[in-house]
Every structure is written in structure tokens, then in C-alpha cells.
Amino acid sequence: MNKYTLEKIASIGVATRGNVQQAVKLSREVLSEPFSPYERYKVLKQTAELMIEKQEELAQIICEEVGKPITESRGEVARAAMTLEISAEEAKRISGHAVPVEAAPGSERRKAFTIRVPVGVVAAITPFNVPLNLVCHKVGPALAAGNSVVLKPAEVTPLCALKLAELFNEAGLPSGRLNVLTGNGPEIGQWLIDEEDISMFSFTGSPRVGRWLRERAGTRKVALELGNNSATIIHHDADLDTAAEQVALKSFNNAGQVCISVQRVYVHESVKESFLDKLRIKTEALKVGDPSDDKTHVGPMIHPDQLKRVEEWVNEAVSQGAEVVTGNTKQGTVFMPTVLTNVKRFMKVCKDEIFGPVVSILSYEGEDDVINEVNDSAYGLQAGLFTNDLSFAMKAAEKIEVGGLIINDTSGYRVDHMPYGGVKGSGNGKEGPKYAIEEMTNERIIVMNL
Known part of the structure; x- marks a missing residue:
């Protein structure tokens, strides 16, 4: 369904339990066939190149099935291609290390080293908001590591995943290495859990589903990238113009439907009013509406039910004493x-x-106060801090409980080769191809008695 017009754009199949069993069976069987690091590199690199060739086609799919503005959708395609390119390079760098076992008494004639081996079948479950790049962040490293993948994209945005599978096939990926299942999330999720041949689950989505998955996965590996109520601090010495511009951009891109979108902004009380005025101006300058328009900054939410929920939360906050600086109105699906x-x-x-x-604006007085406020959260994915005070920046780096702290930018900063993952209720494990490959391989020690 086109998320802006609410018109039908495609029909997809709905997987049965038999389809799930067949996908896992094919994924397990293909692991016995050779797939060298250099062959993985070539397939991933070729797929990345095909994505750039088809950038506009893929961007149009994202724009329609997510409602993401077309310029942002083009950016997602470029980033997704980069994710696969980085994965391709990392496929040639997987290595172990020497272990000095000869230092132990009685082991003087022994030598040891480690190797990293594929975990096996990886079940990748991805969300709606970044339907191409987040798929690539799971599929790319999994294939680079020598695994096979059963991919379950979000049921409301499956088209990008299906198109990506076509490009992998065109690039020469061996049959069985990537199997895509579309359909009802809860049903397929349960069926995947039941498949003992799945060695690892990599999930991005809601904390509720993430907890459910971890509780049922048993001793199998589970990597979770869950939610966040991302905070950004604006200190009294910050460049307020830059901060206001970045907060406006990274609070509302993809209609705020990003795990690291700015949600809580803590502004030093001495500059709060000035910052608030600048943020209001920057926010009201954003063009809202049809995501297919090159000039649009903010498009629709993923579903009318989600729009209704957000409206209810805002109105509840207003009834509890919050004030609306700008917004809190609807334009169709936006x-x-x-x-x-x-x-x-x-x-x-x-x-x-x-x-x-x-985005919610709060004030603070002292450095320790705001660090405590940021940490007063069930989540801990990323946070931002605008300041020119190196001492405060380093204190925040040590004290703020997140997977990543971004200095002089918002929580919404990410590039695709950096380690990315949270603490507390935001999950466990890391993305970024190099770091995901570590998650998707097992370390094995080899000891030689000479």
C-alpha cells in the first residue's frame, strides 16, 4: 500500500509453515557447499553495484511502501549499497589470532591459534522504517561471514527485500544462501523459533517482540536492536543555530520513525528560550506532504493507526501540562x-x-543533573551532546549509559561502518559489518602438539 495515498501498489505471498520449513532446509543444506571469502566478496560487491545502477527504481519503492521522502529514499539506497560494499571488503578480512599456550608449564611444545567460523543459518527479522539498508545490515555481514540467511522483512514493507533478493540472484549468489519469507510476522516468527536448524536470530524491532524472541531462542545466539527515546543535550556554550538545524532535521526525518530520532532535548536553562525559538523556525520551515515531491522533508507515518497513537500521546501530554510550540495537527496521512x-x-x-x-524540550541547570536525566530511561541506544567544553564532553562520554554518544551532533548520526548497538532496553549485539560479522561467527581454538 502506498503510505501517502493509501492505494494498493502490489500483492505478495503469505508464507506457510511449510514454506518456513523449506527455507530453513535449503539454508542448512547449502552450507555444505563451498563459498570462499573471495566468492562472497564478488557477490556482495556486484550486488552493491547493481543497487547503484537501479537506485531510482529502489528509491521509488521505498518512497511508496514506507512514505519516506524521495530524496531521503535515494540516500537510503546509496547507504545500503555502501553497507554491502563494506561487507564485501570485510569478507576478506575475517581472521583469528595466536594464543601463547606454550607459556603454560607442560605445554612448551604446543602452539595455538583461533579461527572464526560461520554460525550457520541466520534468521534475519527486519523492521519497516529502513526496509533496504537495515536488511543489508543483516544479510550483508551474514553472507560475508559464510552463513546462509532466512530473511523475514516487515509485512508492511516487503518489496525492497524481494527486489534485493532479485539483485543477489543476478549477482550470482548461490541458490539457497538467501531465502525470503513474507507474510504475517507473529506466525512466521513462531515458526522460525521452532526450527532448531536456525543457529542465530538477528532482530530489529520493538522491545516487546525482542524480549519474546530472546525468551524462546534458548541457547542460540540472539542479536537485538530495539527501541530508544533518544536524548540530545544542548549546553550553554553550544552553537544554537547548528543545534536547532540538526535537531529539526533528525527529529522529523522519516516522520520520526527512526530508532535514533531525537525525542528528548535537554537545553541549558540559560539558552532554552533562544534555542526554542530557533527550533520552532527551523521546524516550521520544513516542507510536509507528498513524499514523491523532491522538496518534501516530512511524509506520512507508516499506518493511520500509528498516526492516531501519536496524536493521542501528544494530547495526553498537553492535558498533563505540556505546551505545544508548533504542530499537533494532521494533513491527511501526515x-x-x-x-x-x-x-x-x-x-x-x-x-x-x-x-x-x-520532540520534547526540557531544561536543566547542572552537568550532573542532565546526565542523570538522560540516564533516567529504560533505553540506551545513542545520545547527542552539543558543547565546546571538552571536560563536559569527556564526563558525558564516561557517564551517559548508551551504546554511542555523538558530540556536536544529535543522537541521529550514523554511518554504516561504525559499531551500532545499545544497552539496557535497547538490546544487545552490534551492527556495522565488521562488528556484525563477529556476532555472526563463532571463535574456534586450534591447538597443535608438536
């Missing part, structure tokens, strides 16, 4: 970018992940 102030920590718009185009 919720207007919304800035709130006088927000309290107990409000849903602050303590839970809103996953919509809403």
Missing part, C-alpha cells in the same frame, strides 16, 4: 512536525519511544 515544551519525565512522549514526528 502528522505535522511537533515541538513540545514543559514536558515532564513521566509523560509517554518523554519516557516511552514515540516513534513519530514529535
Whole structure:
């Protein structure tokens, strides 16, 4: 369904339990066939090149099935191709290390080293909001490591995954190395859990489903990238113009439906009013509407039910004392970018992940106070800090409980070769091809008695 017009754009198959069993069987069987690191490199590199050749076609698919503005969709395709290119390079760099076992008494004639081996079949379960690049962040490293993949894309955005599978096939990926299942998430998720031949689950999505998956996976590996109510701090010495511009861009891109979208902004009380005015101007300058328009910055949310939920959360916050600086209106399937102030920590718009185009502005007095406020969260994926005070930046780096702290930018910064993953309720494990490959391989020690 086109998320802006709500018109049908495609029909897809709905996987049965038999389809799941067949996909896992094929994925397990193909592991016995040779697939050298250099062959993996060539397939991944060729697929990346094909994605660039078909960038506009893929961007149009993203734009329609997500509602993501077309310029942002083109950027996602370019990033996804880079993710596969990085994965290709990393396929040639997988290595172990020497272990000095000869240092132990009685082992003087022994030598040892480690190797990294594929875990086997990886079940990759991906969300709707970044339907191409987040798929590549799972499939690319898994294939680079020598695994096979059973991919379950989000049921509301499956088209990118299916097109990607076509490109892998065109690039020469051996049959059985990638199997895509479309259809009902809860059903397929349960069927995948039941398949003992799956060695690892890599999941990006809601904390509720992530916890459910971990509880049922048993001793199998599980990597989880879950939610966040991302915080960004604006200190009194910050460049307020730059901070306001970046907060506006990274609170509302993809209609706020990004795990590291800015949701909580803590502004030093001495500059709060000035920052708030600048943010209001930057926010109201964003063009909202048809995502196929090159000039659009903010498009629709993924489903009318999600728009309704966000509206309810904002109205609840207002009833509890929050004030609307701008926004809190609808235009068809689009919720207007919304800035709130006088927000309290107990409000849903602050303590839970809103996953919509809403940002809350709070004030603070001292450095320790704001660090405690940021840490007062069930989540810990990324945070941002605007300051020119190196001492405060280093204190924050040591004290803020997140997987990544971004200095002089918002929580929303990410490039695809950096380690990316959270703590607390935001999950475990790392993405970024080099780091994901470590998750998707097992270390094996080899000891030689000479």
C-alpha cells in the first residue's frame, strides 16, 4: 500500500509453515557447499553495484511502501549499497589470532591459534522504517561471514527485500544462501523459533517482540536492536543555530520513525528560550506532504493507526501540562512536525519511544543533573551532546549509559561502518559489518602438539 495515498501498489505471498520449513532446509543444506571469502566478496560487491545502477527504481519503492521522502529514499539506497560494499571488503578480512599456550608449564611444545567460523543459518527479522539498508545490515555481514540467511522483512514493507533478493540472484549468489519469507510476522516468527536448524536470530524491532524472541531462542545466539527515546543535550556554550538545524532535521526525518530520532532535548536553562525559538523556525520551515515531491522533508507515518497513537500521546501530554510550540495537527496521512515544551519525565512522549514526528524540550541547570536525566530511561541506544567544553564532553562520554554518544551532533548520526548497538532496553549485539560479522561467527581454538 502506498503510505501517502493509501492505494494498493502490489500483492505478495503469505508464507506457510511449510514454506518456513523449506527455507530453513535449503539454508542448512547449502552450507555444505563451498563459498570462499573471495566468492562472497564478488557477490556482495556486484550486488552493491547493481543497487547503484537501479537506485531510482529502489528509491521509488521505498518512497511508496514506507512514505519516506524521495530524496531521503535515494540516500537510503546509496547507504545500503555502501553497507554491502563494506561487507564485501570485510569478507576478506575475517581472521583469528595466536594464543601463547606454550607459556603454560607442560605445554612448551604446543602452539595455538583461533579461527572464526560461520554460525550457520541466520534468521534475519527486519523492521519497516529502513526496509533496504537495515536488511543489508543483516544479510550483508551474514553472507560475508559464510552463513546462509532466512530473511523475514516487515509485512508492511516487503518489496525492497524481494527486489534485493532479485539483485543477489543476478549477482550470482548461490541458490539457497538467501531465502525470503513474507507474510504475517507473529506466525512466521513462531515458526522460525521452532526450527532448531536456525543457529542465530538477528532482530530489529520493538522491545516487546525482542524480549519474546530472546525468551524462546534458548541457547542460540540472539542479536537485538530495539527501541530508544533518544536524548540530545544542548549546553550553554553550544552553537544554537547548528543545534536547532540538526535537531529539526533528525527529529522529523522519516516522520520520526527512526530508532535514533531525537525525542528528548535537554537545553541549558540559560539558552532554552533562544534555542526554542530557533527550533520552532527551523521546524516550521520544513516542507510536509507528498513524499514523491523532491522538496518534501516530512511524509506520512507508516499506518493511520500509528498516526492516531501519536496524536493521542501528544494530547495526553498537553492535558498533563505540556505546551505545544508548533504542530499537533494532521494533513491527511501526515502528522505535522511537533515541538513540545514543559514536558515532564513521566509523560509517554518523554519516557516511552514515540516513534513519530514529535520532540520534547526540557531544561536543566547542572552537568550532573542532565546526565542523570538522560540516564533516567529504560533505553540506551545513542545520545547527542552539543558543547565546546571538552571536560563536559569527556564526563558525558564516561557517564551517559548508551551504546554511542555523538558530540556536536544529535543522537541521529550514523554511518554504516561504525559499531551500532545499545544497552539496557535497547538490546544487545552490534551492527556495522565488521562488528556484525563477529556476532555472526563463532571463535574456534586450534591447538597443535608438536
